[in-house]
Amino acid sequence: MIIILDMTAHRLPVDRPSFDTATAHFDELGRHLWEPIGAATVAALALRPGERVLDACCGTGASALPSARLVGPDGTVDAVDISDPMIDRLRRHASDLPQLRASSADVTTWEPSGYDVVQAVLGIFFFPDMAAGTDHLVSRARVGGRVGLTVWRRGAMEAAGARLGRAVSEVLGTPPSGPPPSPPPARDIRTVEGFTDWLRDRGLHDVVVRVHEHRLPMTPDIAWLVVLGSGFRAALDPLDEEGIEAVRGRYLELLAEDDVTELDATTLVGTGSRR
Ligand SMILES: C[S@@+](CC[C@H](N)C(=O)[O-])C[C@H]1O[C@@H](n2cnc3c(N)ncnc32)[C@H](O)[C@@H]1O
Numbered sequence: 496m497i498i499i500l501d502m503t504a505h506r507l508p509v510d511r512p513s514f515d516t517a518t519a520h521f522d523e524l525g526r527h528l529w530e531p532i533g534a535a536t537v538a539a540l541a542l543r544p545g546e547r548v549l550d551a552c553c554g555t556g557a558s559a560l561p562s563a564r565l566v567g568p569d570g571t572v573d574a575v576d577i578s579d580p581m582i583d584r585l586r587r588h589a590s591d592l593p594q595l596r597a598s599s600a601d602v603t604t605w606e607p608s609g610y611d612v613v614q615a616v617l618g619i620f621f622f623p624d625m626a627a628g629t630d631h632l633v634s635r636a637r638v639g640g641r642v643g644l645t646v647w648r649r650g651a652m653e654a655a656g657a658r659l660g661r662a663v664s665e666v667l668g669t670p671p672s673g674p675p676p677s678p679p680p681a682r683d684i685r686t687v688e689g690f691t692d693w694l695r696d697r698g699l700h701d702v703v704v705r706v707h708e709h710r711l712p713m714t715p716d717i718a719w720l721v722v723l724g725s726g727f728r729a730a731l732d733p734l735d736e737e738g739i740e741a742v743r744g745r746y747l748e749l750l751a752e753d754d755v756t757e758l759d760a761t762t763l764v765g766t767g768s769r770r
Contacts, residue, residue, distance in 0.1 A: 513578065513729060513732075514554070514576075514578045514580075514581055514726065514728075514729075515578050515579070515580050515581075516728050516729070516731075516732060517723065517724055517725060517726065517728035517729075518555070518578065518580035518581055518584060519723075519724075520720060520723035520724030520728070521554060521555055521581070521584075521724045521725075522555050522584065522724075523720060523724055524720050524721065524723075524724030524725060525555065525557055525724075527711055527717060527720070528709075528711065528721070528724075528725070528760055529554060529555075529557035529616075529617075530557050531707075531709060532557065532616060532617065532645060532707065532709065532760070532762050533557030533558035533559075533561065533616050534557075534558075534561060535645075535705075535707040535762070535764055536558050536614055536616045536643050536645045536764050537558050537561045537562050537565065537614070537643075539643055539703075539705055539764045539766050540612055540614060540641055540643040540766060542562055542565040542566055542570075542612060543565070543566070544565070544566060544567040544569060544570060545566060545567065545569040545570045546566045546570045546611040546612055547566075547570060547571050547609070547610050547611050547612070548562050548566060548570065548571070548572045548573070548610060548611065548612045548613075548614065549572075549573050549575070549602075549605070549607075549610045549612070549613045549614070549632070549635050549636075550562060550572055550573065550574040550575065550614055550615075550616075551575055551602040551605070551613065551614070551615035551618055551632050552575070552576060552577075552602060552615050552616070552617070552618020552619070552621065553574035553575060553576045553581070553582075553585060553597070554576060554578075554581050554585070554616075555581055555584045555585050555588060556574065556584075556585045556588050556589060556595075556597075557616065558614055558616045559572050559574035559585065559589075559595060559597075560585075560588060560589060560592070560595070562595075562612075562614070563589065563592040563594050563595035564592070566594060567594065568593070568594055569594075570594055571594050571595075571596065572594060572595045572596070573596050573598065573605075573607065573610075574589075574595055574596065574597045574598070575597075575598050575599075575600050575602040575605055576597075576598075576599065576600075576602075577599070577600065577601050577602070578599070579599050582597050582598065582599040585597045602615075602618075602628075602631075602632065603622055603627070603628040603631050603632075604631070605631075605632075605635060607635070608634065608635045608636075608637070609635075609636075609637045610635055610636050610637060610640055611636075611637065611640050611641070612636070612640060612641045612642075612643065613632050613633065613635050613636045613640065613641075613642045613643075614642070614643040614644070614645075615629075615632060615643075615644050615645070616643075616645040617645055617646065617647070617762070619632070619644055619646065620646060620647075620684075621726075626696075626697070629644065629697055630697060630698075632644075633697050633698060633699065633769055636769040637769070638769055638770065639768060639769065640768065640769050641766060641767070641768055641769075642694075642697075642699055642766065642767055642768070642769060643764065643765070643766045644694065644765045644766075645707075645762050645763065645764045645765070646684050646685065646690065646762065646763050646765070647685060647760075647761070647762055647763075648685055648686075648706065648759075648761040648762060648763050649683065649685035649686055650685075650759055650761075651685075651759050651760055651761050651762065652721075652725075652758065652759070652760060653759075654713075654750075654753075654755045654757075654758055654759065655713075655718065655721050655722070655727065655750075655755075655758055656727065658746050658749040658750050658753070658755070659722055659727055659730060659742070659746050660730070661745075661749060662742045662745035662746040662749060663730050663731070663734075663742055665745055666734065666738050666741045666742050666745065667733065667734070667738070682696065684763075685763070686763075687704045687706065687763060690704050690763050690765050691704045691765070694765045694767050695767075697767075698769065698770050699767030699768060699769065699770070700767060700768055700770055701766075701767055701768050702765065702766070702767040703765070703766050703767070704763050704764070704765045704766075705763070705764045705765075705766075706761060706762075706763060706764075707761060707762045707763070707764050708761050709759075709760040709761055709762065710757050710758065710759060710760060710761075711757065711758040711760050712756065712757060713750060713755055713756055713757055713758050715747050718746070718747060718750055718755075718758075719743055719746070719747065721758065722743075722746065
């Protein structure tokens with residue numbers, strides 16, 4: 496097992512991370528992390544009543560729920576996630592929003608199209624082929640429709656990922672680092688310039704990339720919630736309860752030793768229109 500936990504890279508190198516085990520804590524982390532980031536994306540897209548929206552990689556609804564409220568009863572939001580537990584939870588949150596239709600599916604093969612808006616918040620870097628998966632999403636928008644894609648800025652989440660990776664390695668007794676991460680693509684989507692160019696390569700025009708600065712106070716509770724309620728959770732899957740407790744202790748110790756009191760969770764919110 497490779498233990499490099501870099502959520503800003505183009506995929507989590509814990510094979511293909513499943514969010515299923517993170518679902519229980521995902522909502523709890525949401526108010527600190529997912530909800531402000533989802534709100535920034537929805538604001539950048541300026542949704543209007545009556546619009547038809549595809550929310551790809553929707554999780555438990557950080558962007559899909561506010562979108563459904565904005566498009567109102569005359570609009571629709573198709574919220575799609577590959578994780579069944581995420582979708583079950585979203586359906587419960589959206590019980591008073593019939594315009595939100597939650598589906599469990601791989602969005603890289605989602606067929607409906609003609610959307611006014613296609614959005615994916617912190618999702619595209621999990622696609623096995625990020626460019627091809629994103630091209631498919633863009634093709635789901637109508638010509639002239641808006642596309643909004645949000646990714647981590649370079650360096651975001653690293654302070655937690657590095658300490659967690661070390662703690663997991665120590666507890667499992669595996670070498671501290673695996674093979675080096677694969678080199679970034681020619682365009683590094685974790686920078687404003689790289690992401691702007693990459694979005695233009697996807698055939699979008701009027702591309703704007705906004706920086707959404709966000710920081711989390713790393714109290715022990717929030718620091719551990721960052722692990723339990725995110726893609727980092729997959730790194731704990733090979734461990735039993737005792738092992739998880741040992742990782743928790745070591746991870747918090749490493750954060751304290753290095754005086755990490757804050758976590759950079761800044762994102763890049765990219766928008767553009769389909770040609
Ligand atoms: C970091 S979470 C973000 C969730 C949500 N957009 C938010 O901001 O709270 C990434 C989500 O992408 C989903 N995902 C990853 N690959 C997917 C795919 N091919 N199709 C649909 N969902 C996918 C995961 O299951 C997970 O719920």
